[in-house]
Amino acid sequence: MEHKKISIIVNEALEQANLSYDAAKGTIEFSMSNGFKKIYEADDLYLCLAKIRNEHPKITFLCKGAKLNVTPSRMCSQMSGGSLAYELTLGKSARRENIVHIFDHEDCNISKTPKEQQDYFKTWLNSLNAPKE
Template sequence: MNGSERVKTIRISNGTPGPEALIEWSVEDVAHISVTLYDGHNVSSSAPDLFESLIDLRRDLAARDLLLCCNGARLDCYPSRMSREMGKAQKVLVLEKGKPPSARSMVDIFGEADGAKIGTPEEQESHYRDWLDSIA
């Protein structure tokens, strides 16, 4: 990785609170995320922004029945178009049905999240579409 690299520990879960994993990310022309699990297994992904890269990682980890407990994996979080275009989706919006988002509803994509709020990428996309319908 390079000079814009960030590193953080993040909880993982298989339905119950689990151990931590090391997550490293960088954003340049593309976003790159690498996760090193407690057993030394490494999963990585590159995509146009951090959210897309995180979706790829979440699908890989789901095959091992593992969830990343971060805001970017919450059912009620999704990046705005501006966040994706200008910030490579380093921030995501916390979405409330029937309410438009505000700047105060932006949180760090890798901020810690309660495992009970985490879902699959498909569930998250469905929740996002439901939210869009609720504000239309």
């Protein structure tokens, strides 16, 4: 199992949360300083993080996996167990240099929900087919 500390905002206060994760099993143990601890399971780590975020909507997760324009491709998900994803830009295809680790720190353009990320992904897909000026 691997371990990572990430920054979270709870009740407008910056805190640290601990993540113990196993990409092969698709599990994350999420624990906070208030004693909360729970194991989440999904097909990959990105989806586990989405479950955690959905269950804790009042917590802001300051990591790439919560950034509005970050989503994994199927290949990224399969090869990294969901620990890697693409940071997308409207109108541009995703490239290798756009790959990020979902637990790396991020404090800009954080989405409120995983649904917002899904909506952005659809917008991004449509932007690739938009006529070029």
